[in-house]
Amino acid sequence: MKPPPFEYHRPETLDEALAIMAEHGDQAMPLAGGQSLIPLLAMRLVRPGRIVDLSRVGELQQVSVAEGRVSIGAMARQRDIEHDPRMPGLVRVAVPHIGHFQIRNRGTVGGSLSHMDPAAEWPAIALALDAVMVAASVRGRRDITADAFMIGPQMTSLEPEELLVEVVLPMRTEGFGFAEVTRRGLGDFALAGAACQDKAVVVFGVGLRPQRLRVVEDFLNRGGGTRAEISAVAASEIQATDAIHTSSHYRRVVAAALVGAVIEESQARGGVA
Amino acid sequence: MTVNGSRWSGDVPARQTLCDFLRDELELTGTHVGCEQGACGACTILGDGEAVRSCLMLAVQADGMELTTIEGMGEPGNLSTLQAAFLRHRAFQCGFCTPGFLASAAEILGSGRRYSRRELRDMLSGNVCRCTGYEPIVEAVFECQR
Ligand SMILES: Cc1cc2nc3c(=O)[nH]c(=O)nc-3n(C[C@H](O)[C@H](O)[C@H](O)COP(=O)(O)OP(=O)(O)OC[C@H]3O[C@@H](n4cnc5c(N)ncnc54)[C@H](O)[C@@H]3O)c2cc1C
Ligand code: FES
Ligand code: FES
Numbered sequence: 001m002k003p004p005p006f007e008y009h010r011p012e013t014l015d016e017a018l019a020i021m022a023e024h025g026d027q028a029m030p031l032a033g034g035q036s037l038i039p040l041l042a043m044r045l046v047r048p049g050r051i052v053d054l055s056r057v058g059e060l061q062q063v064s065v066a067e068g069r070v071s072i073g074a075m076a077r078q079r080d081i082e083h084d085p086r087m088p089g090l091v092r093v094a095v096p097h098i099g100h101f102q103i104r105n106r107g108t109v110g111g112s113l114s115h116m117d118p119a120a121e122w123p124a125i126a127l128a129l130d131a132v133m134v135a136a137s138v139r140g141r142r143d144i145t146a147d148a149f150m151i152g153p154q155m156t157s158l159e160p161e162e163l164l165v166e167v168v169l170p171m172r173t174e175g176f177g178f179a180e181v182t183r184r185g186l187g188d189f190a191l192a193g194a195a196c197q198d199k200a201v202v203v204f205g206v207g208l209r210p211q212r213l214r215v216v217e218d219f220l221n222r223g224g225g226t227r228a229e230i231s232a233v234a235a236s237e238i239q240a241t242d243a244i245h246t247s248s249h250y251r252r253v254v255a256a257a258l259v260g261a262v263i264e265e266s267q268a269r270g271g272v273a
Numbered sequence: 274m275t276v277n278g279s280r281w282s283g284d285v286p287a288r289q290t291l292c293d294f295l296r297d298e299l300e301l302t303g304t305h306v307g308c309e310q311g312a313c314g315a316c317t318i319l320g321d322g323e324a325v326r327s328c329l330m331l332a333v334q335a336d337g338m339e340l341t342t343i344e345g346m347g348e349p350g351n352l353s354t355l356q357a358a359f360l361r362h363r364a365f366q367c368g369f370c371t372p373g374f375l376a377s378a379a380e381i382l383g384s385g386r387r388y389s390r391r392e393l394r395d396m397l398s399g400n401v402c403r404c405t406g407y408e409p410i411v412e413a414v415f416e417c418q419r
Contacts, residue, residue: 001286001288001289001290001293002290002293002309003288003290003331004288005286005287005288006287006288007287008287008331008333010333031331031334034329034330034331034334035311035326035329038290038311038328038329038330038331039309039310039311039329041288042290042309042310042328043310051287053331053333053334055334079323099311099399100314100396100398100399101324101377101380101396101399102314102317102324102325102326102377102399103311103326103329103399105323105324105325106325106326106329106330184398185395185398186395186398187395187398187399
């Protein structure tokens with residue numbers, strides 16, 4: 001068998017899950033959709049002593065809408081979110097780009113955010129929408145801003161005994177834009193991408209984590225310019241690194257062009273940029 | 274769990290993946306294993322009617338689920354409509370990818386929606402075929418939508 005041995009827990013409630021996390025701390029790993037964790041186990045890149053399967057924790061699967069905000073439970077599947085008309089526009093256009101539908105049938109919102117792949121769509125969505133991540137442990141709950149949550153590849157500011165329990169997004173149905181470049185259309189991870197909500201602009205798949213483009217945002221706030229001018233400002237601000245398939249130069253140039261495109265798209269959708 | 278209509282209950286090692294369980298324990302070797310990291314689609318089966326990667330699930334996660342593998346879709350002399358269409362269109366050569374394509378296509382057809390060839394091409398892109406060039410596969414699924 002490829003995965004290393006581990007103790008398997010399948011709590012039925014959040015309290016039970018948090019108690020296991022508290023007791024076993026950094027040698028326990030939560031299992032959500034498994035679409036990233038199972039390969040890591042099979043390749044033995046991680047060797048947790050315990051796996052805490054969250055699939056039966058009903059509290060984590062809730063989605064609710066109140067006061068202009070959408071709260072998505074960490075265990076909500078991409079598949080369900082994709083077809084949920086209550087979602088913000090940016091979520092609806094970006095989620096179908098996550099893997100193939102077979103992956104979205106199992107993969108979860110919380111898993112995707114916690115895994116923090118720099119090329120993943122969810123961290124970029126969260127950063128563009130100024131999402132609030134709600135973390136819980138036996139000691140209580142705390143809110144984490146999207147920016148403070150994401151540190152780098154597979155690194156978040158969650159403590160070892162904490163679980164991400166929900167993500168809270170503003171309900172915005174206009175003024176968003178999203179674009180990514182992949183090797184084969186839908187399904188593959190982005191080689192570079194951009195997302196925006198009004199004047200909040202994010203690039204992803206270019207560096208070690210998604211980047212908010214504050215200089216571009218200032219430029220837009222001061223009146224903006226042509227698509228080419230916006231892309232030029234983006235190109236000088238984007239911090240790109242080299243990756244397996246792409247050079248940092250390629251990522252910067254492509255992401256900057258996408259920034260121009262998504263801002264134009266958001267304006268066409270009634271954005272205030 | 275229920276596998277191809279038969280109930281199965283028992284203990285599995287927690288670390289055993291679902292594809293290994295199906296192949297090694299139940300001897301359902303029609304579920305093929307390629308990349309074992311979710312990319313190729315060869316191991317795709319139906320779990321509660323949805324196409325899922327059996328290499329990306331632990332067997333223990335299928336507790337309570339209803340699974341359908343290629344062995345449950347039809348048999349020689351009694352092929353499913355989709356299998357017959359694959360045969361008519363020569364939608365396979367070596368056949369390694371076929372069980373996975375049939376599972377993905379089963380969910381697509383089960384939606385009852387009619388997709389264009391272009392949409393089907395995108396939807397079927399989660400399964401890799403090294404032989405056919407995809408044209409006959411897309412045609413076979415397209416035809417079954419009628
Ligand atoms: C072929 C393929 C293509 C893919 N393409 C894309 C793509 O284009 N874009 C994209 O964004 N993703 C893509 N993915 C990744 C996919 O979206 C994963 O499902 C996702 O990254 C992880 O979500 P999961 O629910 O499967 O989590 P898991 O794999 O179960 O967990 C991932 C990590 O998060 C931790 N974790 C899970 N839940 C919590 C929680 N509530 N609190 C704290 N930690 C938690 C786990 O311990 C683990 O470390 C792809 C995957 C595959 C196999
Ligand atoms: S073997 Fe499961 S997707 Fe390739
Ligand atoms: S028929 Fe050989 S891989 Fe598809």
